[in-house]
Amino acid sequence: MNTKSPMAPEKFPDMPPIPGVRLASAACGVRYKGRRDVLLAELEHGTTAAGVFTLSKCPSAPVDWCRKALKGGQARALIVNSGNANAFTGRVGAEAVEQTVEAVAERLPCRPSMVYAASTGVIGEPLPYQRITDNLGALYESLSPAAWSEAAEAIATTDTYTKGVSRKARIGTVDVTINGIAKGSGMIAPNMGTMLVFLFTDAKLPSEILQPMLGDAVNRSFNSITVDSDTSTSDTVLLFATGKGAEHLAPASADDPLLDDFRAKLHEATLDLAHQIVRDGEGASKFVAIRVEGAEDDGAAKTIAFAIANSPLVKTAIAGEDANWGRIVMAVGKSGEKADRDLLGIRIGGVLVAANGCAVADFDEAPVAEHMKGRDIDIAVDLGIGTGSATVWTCDLTHAYIDINADYRT
Amino acid sequence: MNTKSPMAPEKFPDMPPIPGVRLASAACGVRYKGRRDVLLAELEHGTTAAGVFTLSKCPSAPVDWCRKALKGGQARALIVNSGNANAFTGRVGAEAVEQTVEAVAERLPCRPSMVYAASTGVIGEPLPYQRITDNLGALYESLSPAAWSEAAEAIATTDTYTKGVSRKARIGTVDVTINGIAKGSGMIAPNMGTMLVFLFTDAKLPSEILQPMLGDAVNRSFNSITVDSDTSTSDTVLLFATGKGAEHLAPASADDPLLDDFRAKLHEATLDLAHQIVRDGEGASKFVAIRVEGAEDDGAAKTIAFAIANSPLVKTAIAGEDANWGRIVMAVGKSGEKADRDLLGIRIGGVLVAANGCAVADFDEAPVAEHMKGRDIDIAVDLGIGTGSATVWTCDLTHAYIDINADYRT
Numbered sequence: 020m021n022t023k024s025p026m027a028p029e030k031f032p033d034m035p036p037i038p039g040v041r042l043a044s045a046a047c048g049v050r051y052k053g054r055r056d057v058l059l060a061e062l063e064h065g066t067t068a069a070g071v072f073t074l075s076k077c078p079s080a081p082v083d084w085c086r087k088a089l090k091g092g093q094a095r096a097l098i099v100n101s102g103n104a105n106a107f108t109g110r111v112g113a114e115a116v117e118q119t120v121e122a123v124a125e126r127l128p129c130r131p132s133m134v135y136a137a138s139t140g141v142i143g144e145p146l147p148y149q150r151i152t153d154n155l156g157a158l159y160e161s162l163s164p165a166a167w168s169e170a171a172e173a174i175a176t177t178d179t180y181t182k183g184v185s186r187k188a189r190i191g192t193v194d195v196t197i198n199g200i201a202k203g204s205g206m207i208a209p210n211m212g213t214m215l216v217f218l219f220t221d222a223k224l225p226s227e228i229l230q231p232m233l234g235d236a237v238n239r240s241f242n243s244i245t246v247d248s249d250t251s252t253s254d255t256v257l258l259f260a261t262g263k264g265a266e267h268l269a270p271a272s273a274d275d276p277l278l279d280d281f282r283a284k285l286h287e288a289t290l291d292l293a294h295q296i297v298r299d300g301e302g303a304s305k306f307v308a309i310r311v312e313g314a315e316d317d318g319a320a321k322t323i324a325f326a327i328a329n330s331p332l333v334k335t336a337i338a339g340e341d342a343n344w345g346r347i348v349m350a351v352g353k354s355g356e357k358a359d360r361d362l363l364g365i366r367i368g369g370v371l372v373a374a375n376g377c378a379v380a381d382f383d384e385a386p387v388a389e390h391m392k393g394r395d396i397d398i399a400v401d402l403g404i405g406t407g408s409a410t411v412w413t414c415d416l417t418h419a420y421i422d423i424n425a426d427y428r429t
Numbered sequence: 430m431n432t433k434s435p436m437a438p439e440k441f442p443d444m445p446p447i448p449g450v451r452l453a454s455a456a457c458g459v460r461y462k463g464r465r466d467v468l469l470a471e472l473e474h475g476t477t478a479a480g481v482f483t484l485s486k487c488p489s490a491p492v493d494w495c496r497k498a499l500k501g502g503q504a505r506a507l508i509v510n511s512g513n514a515n516a517f518t519g520r521v522g523a524e525a526v527e528q529t530v531e532a533v534a535e536r537l538p539c540r541p542s543m544v545y546a547a548s549t550g551v552i553g554e555p556l557p558y559q560r561i562t563d564n565l566g567a568l569y570e571s572l573s574p575a576a577w578s579e580a581a582e583a584i585a586t587t588d589t590y591t592k593g594v595s596r597k598a599r600i601g602t603v604d605v606t607i608n609g610i611a612k613g614s615g616m617i618a619p620n621m622g623t624m625l626v627f628l629f630t631d632a633k634l635p636s637e638i639l640q641p642m643l644g645d646a647v648n649r650s651f652n653s654i655t656v657d658s659d660t661s662t663s664d665t666v667l668l669f670a671t672g673k674g675a676e677h678l679a680p681a682s683a684d685d686p687l688l689d690d691f692r693a694k695l696h697e698a699t700l701d702l703a704h705q706i707v708r709d710g711e712g713a714s715k716f717v718a719i720r721v722e723g724a725e726d727d728g729a730a731k732t733i734a735f736a737i738a739n740s741p742l743v744k745t746a747i748a749g750e751d752a753n754w755g756r757i758v759m760a761v762g763k764s765g766e767k768a769d770r771d772l773l774g775i776r777i778g779g780v781l782v783a784a785n786g787c788a789v790a791d792f793d794e795a796p797v798a799e800h801m802k803g804r805d806i807d808i809a810v811d812l813g814i815g816t817g818s819a820t821v822w823t824c825d826l827t828h829a830y831i832d833i834n835a836d837y838r839t
Contacts, residue, residue, distance in 0.1 A: 077762030077770040107758045107770065109787035142755030143788045247741040249756075250763035331657045331741070331826075332834055339835035345552030346659075348517050352487030353660035360487040360517065377519035378553045416741075417835070421828050424742055425749035 026298035026306055026394055027180040031171070034185045034198050036164035038221045039063035039261025043158040043166065044173035047150045050102030050140055055173040057151050059158040060097040060217070061127065066261045068094040068135065069229035071237045073254035079106035080146075081136040082253060084116045088132050092226030094259050095129035097217060100151055101176050101202070102140040106252040115148040122152040126159055137215050137255045139176055139202065171200040174215050177423070178204045182295040188222075188284035191277055193267035195222040197288050203296040204246070216241065216256040216292055221264030222281060231273040232282055233258045240289035243321070243411045246300035247420070248329040256289075297412050302419030305337050307396045307412065313364075314407035319356040321409035326354035327398065334416035340391040342384075344372045351400060362403035369397065436708035436716055436804060437590040441581070444595045444608050446574035448631045449473035449671025453568040453576065454583035457560045460512030460550055465583040467561050469568040470507040470627070471537065476671045478504040478545065479639035481647045483664035489516035490556075491546040492663060494526045498542050502636030504669050505539035507627060510561055511586050511612070512550040516662040525558040532562040536569055547625050547665045549586055549612065581610040584625050587833070588614045592705040598632075598694035601687055603677035605632040607698050613706040614656070626651065626666040626702055631674030632691060641683040642692055643668045650699035653731070653821045656710035657830070658739040666699075707822050712829030715747050717806045717822065723774075724817035729766040731819035736764035737808065744826035750801040752794075754782045761810060772813030779807065 040062060047057045070089045072082050088094075098119055105112050120134040138146060171181035182201040187194050203214030218233075237256055270277045298306050309327050314320035327333055330350040336343035344365045351358050361376035368390025371379050390396065396415075450472060457467045480499045482492050498504075508529055515522045530544040537544075548556060581591035592611040597604050613624035628643075647666055680687045708716050719737050724730035737743055740760040746753035754775045761768050771786035778800025781789050800806065806825075 073762075074765070075759070075762030076764070076766070076768040077758050077773070107755065107783065107787060109771065109785060111787070142758060143783065145787075249740050249742045249759060252759055252762055330659050331830070332659045335831055335834035338831065341835075345517065348487050348552060349485070349659060349662055352483075352485030352662055354486070355484070356486070358486040361519065363487070373517065373553065375519060377517060377521070416831065418828055418831050420741070421745055421748065421826065421831060424745035425751075425827070 024179045024299045031168050031181055032183050032185055034167040034183055035196055037196055037198050037219045039263030040219045041162035041164050042170045043161040044169045045154050045158055047154045049100050049150050056101045058099040058170050058173040061162050062094050062259055063261050063263055066094045066259050067092055067226040067229055069226060069233040069258045071234060071256045073251055075250055075252045077252050079104050079253040080112035080116045081105055081138045085135050088135055091132050093133050095127055095133040096123050097135045098123050099137045099174050101174055103144055103146045104140045104142050104253050105138040105146040106142045108145055111145050115146040119148045119151055122155055126155050135257055139215055139253055174202045178202050179299055182292055184288045184291040186284040186288045188281040190267040190281055193265045195220055195264045197284055199288050199292050201292040204299045204301050214254045218258040220260050222260050223262030224260045228273045229258055229260055232285060236286045236289040240293040244293045244297050245328050245413050297414050300414035301423045302417040303414030304417055305396050305415040307337055310399045310410045312408045313402040313404060315357045315405045316407040317409055320407040322356050323351055323354045324409050324411040326350045328411050328413035331416055337396055338415040338417045342367045342387045342391050358402055359404055364401040366399040434589045434709045441578050441591055442593050442595055444577040444593055445606055447606055447608050447629045449673030450629045451572035451574050452580045453571040454579045455564050455568055457564045459510050459560050466511045468509040468580050468583040471572050472504050472669055473671050473673055476504045476669050477502055477636040477639055479636060479643040479668045481644060481666045483661055485660055485662045487662050489514055489663040490522035490526045491515055491548045495545050498545055501542050503543050504545060505537055505543040506533050507545045508533050509547045509584050511584055513554055513556045514550045514552050514663050515548040515556040516552045518555055521555050525556040529558045529561055532565055536565050545667055549625055549663055584612045588612050589709055592702055594698045594701045596694040596698045598691040600677040600691055603675045605630055605674045607694055609698050609702050611702040614709045614711050624664045628668040630670050632670050633672030634670045638683045639668055639670055642695060646696045646699040650703040654703045654707050655738050655823050707824050710824035711833045712827040713824030714827055715804060715806050715825040717747055720809045720820045722818045723812040723814060725767045725815045726817040727819055730817040732766050733761055733764045734819050734821040736760045738821050738823035741826055747806055748825040748827045752777045752797045752801050768812055769814055774811040776809040
């Protein structure tokens with residue numbers, strides 16, 4: 020792995036086993052030699068699934084596959100490789116997925132439509148899937164309920180650290196567990212595409228309840244982060260529920276108050292992983308939270324927050340530790356959403372720097388300058404015209420981003 | 430001025446006088462000492478005007494003013510300063526514009542609504558307009574029909590070279606002239622905002638004919654370029670027609686075939702200036718033309734072309750001279766416009782590198798690698814689903830962009 024991001028967590032979290040989930044990973048040489056690059060997760064009978072995928076009009080072959088598989092809502096296995104994204108690979112790409120999932124299905128055995136697949140790595144090169152299928156026997160033999168850290172390692176590409184999360188949630192009087200692993204270091208990394216997130220729980224929840232809960236959690240986490248505004252061909256978030264934990268009451272719907280804590284903990288888990296991805300953003304030296312309030316509606320607030328978060332001028336200013344609120348005004352103005360220059364208020368590190376259409380006279384620059392020197396930057400914008408709000412998270416744009424992405428082949 | 434861009438034109442063009450236009454510029458110390466920073470253009474009675482302005486919801490005070498002035502369609506003067514954008518300056522900003530145009534109007538004399546104003550420079554600081562009005566007498570005394578190069582110099586900020594253009598156009602049997610000057614080095618530059626473009630012609634054309642012709646020319650030139658996707662609070666394009674050239678037939682409308690050549694030359698002039706701005710893009714080392722064909726419609730083609738042009742991953746790949754077509758696929762996919770991965774064709778420097786949903790087997794990499802080493806990069810994408818097309822122009826994203834924008838205050 021590359022030099023660890025200065026914003027990496029101190030250590031990989033403790034992740035307890037999830038009843039009904041066993042994991043195995045191996046170095047199969049898909050692209051690179053001598054590093055884990057394939058993950059197999061075996062899921063017990065009765066496991067349900069939910070998924071959210073890239074909105075790219077040029078999705079990878081495994082994304083096409085997962086969309087189809089998810090219609091059944093059932094899952095028995097997950098197979099993931101890093102090193103090759105199997106994206107823009109035409110008919111041979113689709114065949115590579117089919118061959119892989121059929122081999123996994125035969126081994127378990129189960130129907131191929133219960134096997135989910137994901138790939139991350141170079142775009143446009145045929146996936147040498149035999150390197151995966153040749154190793155399925157050994158992977159199957161080494162399945163273990165404890166191998167979470169190795170699983171996170173196997174799906175990483177340009178990540179500078181492995182990403183995991185674990186939360187306990189209560190359903191009625193019963194404790195269930197939610198575990199998740201993720202990879203990603205740019206919305207798409209240099210040729211090495213993709214954000215992949217896999218979540219597992221031992222709760223017993225049908226697919227039609229899982230799916231809206233996952234969709235909502237993703238909107239407020241992975242769909243609220245940006246490193247470089249570039250959307251991968253392969254972004255995949257999958258949630259599997261084995262139903263093999265302690266028995267709990269059956270909720271009637273995704274909105275059932277019985278699921279309040281589960282919903283909250285699922286959101287916490289996805290947000291934790293989303294923040295880990297931003298903190299590992301290519302070349303990032305600062306973690307930036309952008310809160311927009313007072314917008315026309317929540318959608319407008321999110322659009323404005325992303326206009327700020329994706330502005331190269333805002334991002335370079337943050338890299339330069341410059342509290343350049345004029346660029347924030349510029350980004351609000353270009354977002355296309357309703358705004359009134361003369362009602363706009365901007366806070367940096369909690370200090371009001373601009374309001375009523377001009378700079379705040381004689382605001383104290385010292386705490387703002389000090390805030391800009393820190394690792395965690397807070398920007399808050401109040402549009403002053405409505406009740407819409409949103410928060411998004413991003414990182415700064417540094418020389419290291421250019422190094423990683425322009426000098427990739429040299 | 431900063432070190433001249435490697436893509437600068439060899440010299441400032443020869444620009445003949447435009448009957449009815451006199452120019453003066455001076456160093457008024459608006460922000461910096463000892464450099465020209467104010468331009469006054471005097472326009473003879475009967476001059477008509479057309480304008481296109483930033484779509485920012487947080488426009489500068491002079492943009493607000495020009496929008497109002499343009500309702501009359503008449504013009505007698507233009508006053509421009511660099512060094513201070515008079516943007517996000519609240520009520521004092523509007524007053525600064527009023528004071529300035531009233532002083533100009535009094536001097537000529539004319540009605541204030543016939544005086545157009547533009548400002549470029551730092552955002553959020555009150556414009557010390559007295560430094561301009563104190564110098565109006567001297568400016569007025571030095572008006573000359575020949576001072577085009579000095580005029581271009583007076584409106585520049587972080588530009589590394591001055592930008593001008595001149596074209597002859599025929600209306601019927603009569604020759605008219607179109608002159609233009611521009612400034613811009615980022616859609617918005619570091620604190621020093623803005624693209625400003627001023628065009629002058631001696632043709633006799635009413636405002637209602639000028640405006641649609643200018644709008645169309647701007648769409649295919651200034652609205653088809655991007656340096657960093659950031660839209661200024663102050664972008665302004667103004668076209669003035671003095672009607673003081675040789676007498677020509679009066680066109681019935683903007684579509685009149687009598688104006689075919691004028692329309693073509695106006696487009697040429699705006700495109701020339703637009704390309705000069707991209708070639709002076711902050712940190713730019715490559716000029717990139719992105720042609721999209723076969724899209725659902727022209728609007729979709731332009732959206733896709735901009736998705737490619739604004740992608741940090743595409744721009745850094747070009748800086749690294751890497752023919753990374755996988756990132757072009759990614760950008761097409763994220764644009765949100767209709768696309769079919771398996772119909773997409775991509776050419777770099779004229780060589781087909783990807784088609785039918787995968788890489789072209791054994792394409793000749795040598796000419797593509799050679800093309801990427803050049804200054805002018807051509808990317809062509811065929812969506813293969815319709816007849817929509819568009820071309821946009823951009824530059825690469827280099828370390829120098831970060832230097833200019835992150836290290837601005839230090």
